[in-house]
Structures are given as C-alpha cells and as structure tokens.
Amino acid sequence: MKRLNAIFLMLCALYAVPAWSLHTVKGIIKDKETHPVIGASVIIRSLQDTLNHKGCITNENGQFIIEKIESGKYSIEISFIGYTDYRQEFELDQSLDFGEIVLAENTMLLDEVVVTASMVKRFADKKEYKLTNIEKEQYSSALSALEHLPKIQVIDQTVNSVDGKAVKILINGIPSTPTDLSVISSENISKLDYYTQPPIQYSNMGLGAVINVITKEKHNGGSVGINTQNAVTTGFGNNAVNFKYNWGNSQLGVTYNINYRNYNKRILDEDMSYAVGGITYQKQKNGKKSPYAYEQQMAEISFNNSKSDNYIFSTKLSFNSLNRRRSSAQDIISTVNDRVFEKIGQSSDKDKYISPALDMYFSKTFNAKHELTMNFVGTYYKSDYNYQYSELSDGLTDFETATDINLDKYSLIGEAIYNYNMKTAQLYVGSRYMYNNSTQKNLSSNNHTLTNEIYSYIGVTGMLGKKFNYSVSAGVNGNIFTTIENKEYKFVYFRPQVKLSYFIDESSDLTFNYEVNTDNPAVSSLTYNPYYKDANYLFAGNPNLKPSNNHDLSLSYFKSFKKFVLNAEVAYSYDKDAIAPVFQSDDTNIIETFGNLDNAQNMKASLFLQWYPFSNNILRLRLYSEVFHQINAFGNEKWNHTGYSFIPSINLAYKKWGVSVFYQTEKKSLVGQTMKTIPSMASVEVSYSPIKNFTLTGGIRYPFYDSWKQITSVSGTSLLQRTETERIINNANMVYINLVYNFAFGKNKPNLKLKMQNKDKDSGILNRY
Template identity: 25%
Template sequence: MAQNISGKLVDEAQQPLPYANVVLQTIDSVFVTGTTTGEKGEFKLQKIAAGDYRLVISSIGYQPLYLSLQGFERTADVGTLTLADASQELGEVIVTASSRVSRADQKLIFPSKKQISASNNGVDMLRHLMLPRLRVNSIDGSVGMTDGSSVQLCINGRKATKEEVTALLPEEVIRVEFQEDPGLRYGDAGAVINYIVRRYEVGGSFGYNGMQSLKSGFGNHNLTGKVNFKQSEISFYYGNRLQYFNEIWFDKNETFTFEDGSQYHRSQYAEANKKKNLQQWGAVTYNLQEADKYMLNATVGFSHYNDPDLRMKGKLYTEEFPNSVTDREEWNHDRNLSPYLDIYFQKNLKHKQFLALNVVGTYINTKNRSSYTELLSGEPVVDYYSGIRGKKYSLIGEGIYEKTFKDGGKLSAGVRHTQGYTDNDYNGTLQYSSQMKQADTYAYAQYNGKWGKLGYRLGMGVTRSWFQQIGQEDYETYSLNPRLNLTYAFNDQWSISLNGNVNTMNPSLSQLSAVEQFTDSLQSERGNPNLKPYSYYRSTFRLNYNKGKWDVGLRNQYNYRDKAIMPHIYREDDRFIHSYANHSNFQDWTVGLDARVGMLWDVLQLSGSIESRKYWSNGIDFRHTQHSIGWDVAATFMYKNFTASVEFQHNSDYFFGEVLATGEEAHAIDLQYRWKRLNVGLRMFNPFQKDYKRNEADWNKYAGYSYQYHIDDIARMICVTLSWNINFGRDYKSNNKKMQNSDTDAGVL
C-alpha cells in the first residue's frame, strides 16, 4: 500500500531552507523518487511502497543529511530537520534503523505499522517501542526510569497525565520524542516522553481498550472519543481500575527496645477477607485553535478512589509471653474525590516568540475511617477508632515565555505559583482539627545553544516555599536551582552527555500536619510541622552508541540529598512514634548498562539492562549502607497480525531512610491477534511464581521489623486484553500545548 514521507528543512538559525534536494534511495543507492523543498522548507514524497530506504537531503553550502528508513511501511512525518553549514562536520543527527532518529539530546521514534497494531493504547505502545532505560508496569500502566526517577508524559508538547496517554488511539500517534534529563520546566523528572499525534478537521474517533482477569475481579477499562469541526475539538475520556483480590495475607516480625533497655518481640500473621478498591478518572475537553497562531484549551475532569471495607484478621504472638496469644482485627475504609478545572492559552508572537498561560483549580475531598482491636480471650484490650474528613483547595498558575534567535539558540523563562488551603478534622480515639496554608513559587530562566558539536543547556531557578499551620508560626525559605546539560556527538555512532542539577524538595502537607494517630497498642503516627525543604543534587554521565539496529548505553548517576526528609522513629512514654525529620543526608550511586536491538529479520526485537546500585543513609541516630543488583530482559515477536512478547524483571532493592524493600520479581507473557480494528489477546502475569510476595524491613534500632506481603491472585494471573476503535477525518497542523498542572496531595496523615 502506498504511503507518504513529509517533513520540513531548516538551517542552524532555524530559518526555512527552500529548494534543497530531497532524494529517496533504496539501501543499495538505487534512485526511487525525489523532490525539492518549498519556500517554507517543506517537502513531501508521495505513493511510496513499503520497504527499506535511505533519504538523502542536500543543498549547496550545507552538509548532506542521510536518514535510514528501514522497515518503512506507513506514512511518516520526519519533523523538522536541520542542515549544518558545510564548514562544520556533521554530528548533530545520528540516524538508526527501525524508523528511529537519534540525536545527542533526544530520540525520535516513528512507530511501525506492526508496533501500532500490537498496541492497545499510548502507554502500551511504550512497551513495544522498548525505549532504553524506560520501564512500563504491565499491571497498572505506570511509567518510570530504571534508576527510579519519574517520567513526564506529554501530548503535542503539553504535559499530560498517564490517564490521558492511556486514552490515546495508537494509530493517531505520528512519532514519539524521548528526552532524558530535560530542562528546568520539568523539575526533577528524569525524562520526558512527548507523543506527536494527529488532529482532524472534521469527523472524530471513538475507542475502547481494557484488560480483565479471568482469575479475580482485577481489571482496567478505558473509553475515549473526540469530535472535530473546523478549528474546534471536543474530546472525552473515562477509565476505571478495579482491584478485587481473594487471597491476601502477611507475616510481620517486630522488635521493640524500650528506654530501660528491655526488649519486646512480637510476631503477626493476618489474613484479609477480600481486598477490593475502585479507581475512576475522566475528563471533558474543549479545544479551539488556529494553527501557528493561538490555542485555547479548557478541561473539566475528576479522579475518584474508593477502598471499602478492608478487614484483616490474625494473631499476635510474643516471645516474652508465649501463652498470651492475642487476636487482632483491623478495618479500613478510604475514599477520595478530586474534581478539577484546567484552562490553558498559548499564542505565537512576532519574531519567533511564544507565550503560554495556565490556571488549574482543584478540590480534594477525603473521607477515611479505620479501627484497630486486640482481643485476649475474646475481650478487647486495645480498641482504637479513627475518622478523617479532609478538604483541600488549591490554585496553580503558570506562565512560560520562549524566544528563538537567528543562530538557533533558545531562551526560555517561566514562573509557577501554587496556593493551597487544607482543613482536616480527625475524630475517634484522638481528636484534632488541622488547618494548613501552603504557597510555593518557582521561577526559572534557561538558554539552549550549540557550539560546534557541543550542545549545552544552562539555566537557573529560584524556589520560594511558605507554610503555616493555623495557630503556629509560619516559615519561609528561598533556594537556588541551577542546571547544566552538555551533549557532544563524536560521530554518527558515539555521543556522550553530562548533566547536573539541584532541585528543591518540599515536605508534603500530610508530613507537615501536627496531628497524631494510634496504629496499635505500641505505635503511633505523627506529623512534623517543623520540617523544612531540602536540596536534591543530581549528576549523570551517559555514553551512547547507535548503529543500525543497535542502541547501547552506559550510565553513571550519583545523587545527594542534603537534610533529606526521611522517616524518623523515636520513643515517648513507652510508645514508639513514627514521624518524619530532616536527617543529615542520603546518597545513592548507580552504574548501569542498557541495550536494545531490533527489528531482527523484521519480526523480532530485544532489550535488556543490568545495574548496580549502592545507598548511603545518614540520619539523626543511624548510619546504613546497602547494595543491590537489578536486571530486566524483554523480547517482542511480530508476524503478520500476531504479536507475542515476554518480560522478566528483577528490580533493584529500594532503600530510603531505614526501610529496605527487596527486589521484586515480575514476569509477563503477552499474546495478541489483530483483526481489522479489533485487537484481542491474553496476558499472563508472573507465570513462573506460585505466590506473589513483597518483602520489606525497617532497620530502626527502636522499632525494627521484617515484613512479607502475599497476594496469591497476582501469581499466574491470566487476563483478556481487548481494544477496538474507529476514527474518521483528515489531518491538519496542530499547536503544541506546553503545560498541564495538577494537585494530588490531599494533606491527610
């Protein structure tokens, strides 16, 4: 079937390059077709059959550019390409197989027809693209980096939530842009993934994708739709995740050391009746835009979490009193509802300037109820009840400005302010009323430039943090957030990058809340209103190799958190108080190797990584070190309408403060078949485990424990996956919304 190849050509000053030669060749340099760029640098090659090609772009006075399009089988927009002056060596753009363009600062991935057919939604597509150092959770769809850092998802340049990306129809995705160590606007995010998607002038689309377990009530279900008319678009999405597990239990061993030196050893075994919770989310959006001029976007959405009637029953055994076996009963009911309004406006100004404004208002309503009872010979010896009603109101405002210069450099600046008010009532065994105010302001300026083969990004941010617990004194702090990114391409295969930045980490409202809640007969949870923001220093070095189907990277990352907020346990009147404090520091160092190869024989792609991670935790009254090794491998086989994939993960241990969560084992096997617009399959989680479990330990000298949590339903869980969508309309150029803000901190302890 004939397809098209289009794009735009500019010089290093980002000016359009008209009348440049664009030639399409086979891999053995046989001419296929050609054209020249128009007045605005645009070009389009039409009616191209599927196959392996090389795109050669040249112009007098510039270095020629070669793009490999192996496995080309669908219409592709290669985006904006830059020709270097003839006086400079080419090294800025590195082109690899499998429809990938690799630059020193980012990767452009053009999903193949097979990858699109195998994907159920935008998040699922990431599993099949196998981006280096990226990890996608097959159960809940969360996306993160192998080093534990967060990933900022975007759609057409606009910050987006995981739920919005889940609502994307795979065939609407033109390309995916992957950038590690992004700029100051993204805070402490380790990477940005930007989906470039189509927009329609008329018609619309509708789709469903979901996954349902055959073993339990676990399932994810998503609906999405949009209607377009000229410059307007109305869209919606709705999703829910039901977790309903039948067999859950845990074992816990604790050691308590009292102030007189005596110890108390306690063992717990508890079993849940059934665990069920329902998460829901949805939004309706109106978008009005005139391409290359302005865009107005208004969204009304909500998220809802309901975890009703979780009951855990079990036994308490004590080494010091072996004949006194206590029955324990625990009950929890949690609910959270959060509607929001998001209004965004952007406008392209004269002289390559850009301005965007965003305002988000959020209301979070929380209702939590819990009880804890210990019975001896049927009589309660401990009986605690807690009820929490919380309300939070927040307003987020942000503005960004960008200016592109003739030499290709770009200046960007922005300011974001968050204002929040929380009103929480705690009733039951302990009663409190807590009102808190919080304001955070972040401003930054950053310049991107290039000097020969060296690309650089230099910026500075300033953070102001203000907090007040009503009835107590407020505090105000200021901190600087510098950032430096350097990239250097030796040739079309090897490149290096060095990144360093300092972020300000603010305490959450729940950590700051001056309230206390009993958890059992010996322990309590208590907030700490004296917490202060702390500085988080990050440095990363990467060496990358790209050639043909190979993508290999070596990474070395060191992080230092000064005065880190970590859990703090102390004794008070024979009770053990679990709180938070600004400790001395926390450090971690990771060395890792990542590799990807594909498509082999046009049907198989492979990826894998291995890393060594070491932690140093230095607290008020503790010093700990921990070392672990993690690895993962994945393979995807695609043939005609069939797709098969397998994943194996052994995660590195996670250690913070004094709590160690040992490496989780996770496996998944996926089989899918595509028929027209219907994609149906089977996915099996942890097929090689009889029992899914997680291990955790606290090394605290006063109230240490070891804990093992079991969910039998997740082991060998078979799910049916299904996606179906229809769409109609025609493409047109759309603007990129630059930001999206949200508030999810309820402020409840």
C-alpha cells in the same frame, strides 16, 4: 507541527529555481497497504535540462504539492528509505494531479528501516522518533507504542522509565495522561519527541523523561477508542473509553476510566520487637486470607482549539474518585518480658476521596520567534480515612486503636513561560506558583495547614558548533509553610541546572547533567494525627518538617547501531535534609514519623541494551540492569545498602501476531530508616490483530508465583526491629484479556491549502505540574 512544516518549506525553497510558469503538480504517496508515506522526497526534473528541478517532501498525510512549473517535458522522482525508487516521465501544459502513487517495498533494505539513524533525528534537547507503518502495526495503541523508545516500559496503562522513575506525557504539546494515549491508535502517531533529560520546569518532579506524542492532522469527524484489561481469574481491571469529535480548529473529547481490584486472599504478616521503660515487647503476627478492594474512577470532558503556528488553547474538567477498603485477620503470639500470650488481631482501614479539577492551557506564538505559554490548574480534594485495629485475648479486647481523618484541601497551580527562539539557541523565562490550603475537619481547632511556593527560573539551551549542546539555567525556589500549630516557616533555595552534551558522531553522544532540586513535605506528612500501632508504638506526622535540597549528577553514554542500542549511565545524588520515615523514642513510646535526615546519598551505575537480531525486525530483545549503593545519616546513626535490579524482556511481532515476555527481579532500597522492596514481577502475553485498529491480547501475570509479595523492614536504628510482609495470592497466575479498538468516522479537512495540512502541532513548549 511547526518543525515538519518548516522542513517542508525549506526543502521546497532549496530545490526551487526562478522563472518557471504557474502550473502545479500534486499527489499522494502511499504504501501497498494504503498508509501514507511521510517524509518521502519528491523531485520534478526537466528532461531538457536535468539541472533544472524543484522538489519537496511529503507531509503527514503523504501529500505533496509543487507550484510554479513551466510547460514542458519532465520526470517525477520519488524516494524513501525502505521503498523502491519511483520514476515517471510526463508532459506538462496544465496543472496535474497524480492522485495516489503507491511505492513498492524494497525487501533488501527493509531491515534498515526501523533502526537506522535516519528514523531518529537528534536535536539540541531531544531525540525525534518516527515509526514506520510496519512498526505501528506491532502496537495496539499509542500508549504501547511508547515502548519503542529506549528505557521506556508500559504496564497496566502506566508509563515509567525502566529505573522506576515517572514519565510526563504530552500530546501535541498539551499536558496529557497515559489514559489519553491508551485510546489513541498507534497509526495516528506522526512522531515521538523524547526528552531524556527533562527541562528545568520539570526538574523537581523526579521524572525520568518527558515524551511529546505528535499525532497526525485532525479530521473533520470523530473517533472512538476503547482499551479494556480485565482478569478472568480474579477481580482486576483497567478500562478506558474515549470519544473525540473534530470540527474546524476545534476538538471536543469525553473520557471515562475505571481501575478496580477485588481480592479475597490478602495476607499480612508482621514480626516486631522493641523495648520501652525496661519492658521488652515481641509480637509475631501470622496473617489469614482477608479482603482488599478499590475502585478508582476518572471522568473528563475536554475542549481544544488550535491554529498551527499561531495558538493552542486546551481546557479539561475532570472528576476523580477513589474508594479503597482492606482488612486483615491475624493470629498473634505476643511476648512481654518472656511471658507468652496468644491473641487474635483484626484491622480495617478505609480511605476514599472525591476530587474535581480544572486544567487550562494556552500557548501563543508571535512571529515564529516568540512563544508564551500559560497553565492554570485548580483542584479540590475531599478525603476521608478511617483505621481501626484491635487485639482479642480469650474473646476479650486486650488492645485497640483507631483514627478518623476528614480533610478538605484546595490547591491552585499557575505557571507562565516565555520562549525566544534564536538562530542557534533558545532563551526561556518562567515562573510557577503553587498554593495548598487544607483543613482537617475532624479537629475542632489547630486544624489548618497552608503552603505557598513560588519557583522562578531563566535558562538558555542551544548548540555550540555541530558537536556541543548546552542547557544552562538558574532558578529560585521560595516556600512558606503555616502548620496546624500556626507556626510559619520560610525557606529559599537556589536551583541551578547544567547539561552538556557532546555529539561523538551521528549515532552516539555523551551527556553530563547537574541539577539542584527541592522536595517539599506533603500535607499528609505535616499533619500530626497520632494513632497507636501497638501498645507502646505509635505513628504520627511531623508539622516541623522542612524542604530537602537535592544535588544530582549523572554522566550518560548513548550509542545506536543499525540493530543495537546501548545506553550506559553513572549517577550520584546527595540529598540534604531528605524527608523520610524515621523512628524516635520518648522513653514511653516508640514513635514512627517523618523526619529530615542529615543526608541521603545514592551512587548508581546502569546499562540498557536493545537488539533486533533478525533482518525483518520481528524480534526485539531488551535488558536493563543497575547496581546502586545508598548511604543514609541521621543524628549519630549511619547505615548503608547495596542493591541491584535486572529487567529482561522479549517482544516478537510477526504479521498479525505478537508475543511479549517480561521479567523483573525484586529490588530492595533504603527509604529513610526503612528497607522497602519493589516486588518481582513476570508476565507473558500473546496478541492478535484480525482487523485494522483492533487488537486482542491474552496474558498471564506472576506465572509460577505463589503470590504478589512486598516486604518492608526497619533499618538503621536499634529502637525497633520490624518486618512486614504483604502478600496477595489472587495475583499469582492471574490470567487476563486486553482488548483495544479504535475507529474513526467523518472525512478529511477540506484541502484549501496544502501548507495548512503540513503544519506541525508540536508547540515546542514543555510545562506541566
């Protein structure tokens, strides 16, 4: 918490005047519900000379301490937005502890507490949000509290931006996950650092934002967090439990998370038509209710040791596993050159993996200007995939296909970044190395794939005057692929990034961003592994894939009023050699594979609105909408699509009750030579918090729907017409219960020096893989 501590010391120094005695005045500022008031202004003023005064602001525990005060008569003046000013006269002839001072709420100003710009601080590369105690009570956990941030949505213990992009989570500067946040009380949040334009080290991850959650000072003792979400109408659950114990500068944590699905009404329909060798094949497959289930588990033990403004060390050892099964039964009408056959189709696919991982993180600060951060991640995957499909005619097998893949994969990721903090700018230099070694055990030879990537970068970010913010960086990406055919490919890309922001006034800004990224093919895409989907239609990987090179430009306008937030953006991307599904023909078979498109272009305009219509802020209305146009080119083919998305939501919070309504339209978009949909979704939730740190929520998902539905179709090629519709009827009108409970035990750290409790644990460094 370096920034908070720095502000604390500066303000104390500004108010200070020399030649005072060595008496000390201290105390704790709280509200009527005994929550600490963070950032309150405290001034000690001499009654003999009102110009003679000292002061500071309260830390994250609501504490203040003012030293070196002469004997005499004084007044203490305390103020904070949303509360009535406090003033008391006293005579000082020895050190004085005021104990707890309770501020009364100013109901005339309460409507300004949440949304005024004073609760949002703007920095060169981020916005800092502080939640009031009233706001924290509206959220069941630190994870759900992220929805306080513009354009962030939380569903099923996952965090995304409203445009569907992933969000990277840090806790006190340490790489973390949404699961970690789901078992932390919202009351434990000190502030939220919101990076809407991820720094260069995140630029090739497709992120919509980076969020660093700064928590309050750790206590000596422990905490337990539970977050369970389980359906009562079908097999659906997301559950996490966490235990943490703190002592001195150290913390030990244990987390277990299990997500499961167990459905019995999955239906897979498919219409397909293609011609090969002068023969036309057509199939209409009507699915029957079939099972679908999986269990995804994570067990983790973590250890952190840190000293404010000095170092952070964190290590995590985790074990991850997945076991997924699904099958499908279908009635088939098959037509071959106008001859009609009736068949029964049966498919089964199973995939599972186990994956231990070790994640080590270290950050060290030198002389407040220099900071070195290192991260090492080692991961092992042992995965198995089995797929079987058969068609029966009159009880006899007419067609069957199968594939069995066993893969061992080792990966190492290491990154180091150095920061140098100047008066108005920050210089950073970093390098990341990634190594993947995979062996396909089901093949006796030509079964080895090796990838190496190194990414080095240098950049500077800072302010030009008070209105302009800049961030300029340059990186070089080098890739070496060795395929199962023992062919080696080398690629080098130059990756610049430029971000320019103009601060129009205290509550509005205009931001331009341009960056170049690379997208490397996944090991699964490089692995050949052919198998037939139909008699003359097969799927295979492509060992000859190369990385794609993506150019992104965007212009964003942000405006915050007292009760209203507006964020408009226009963006354009040009992806050369985009990696995407494509279809080919060898005159014998139709081949579905991954290829490098000539280019893929995307133009988008979006608008985000947020409004608190009432003075007590019990109601929050949100709306995100976007329209986009895509153009893909591959060989002699060129195709396009125009789509849209519309996501409104309503949140009502009154005392211990809450109501949330969410809806999103179906979104269709091009992915290579396929058209894929993000399904429409709706939910209604009612929550109740009978006691502190305990929230019980009941909800219904997909109300008035007949199923969850996702459609994938072929687009941009005449080789094949195919539409696949997957439906899960179990999800329709699904009723679920969410229970969140957090409790702590132990006591505060000994108050040896107040400045030790005033430190900000924000490392200020962002690097995660």
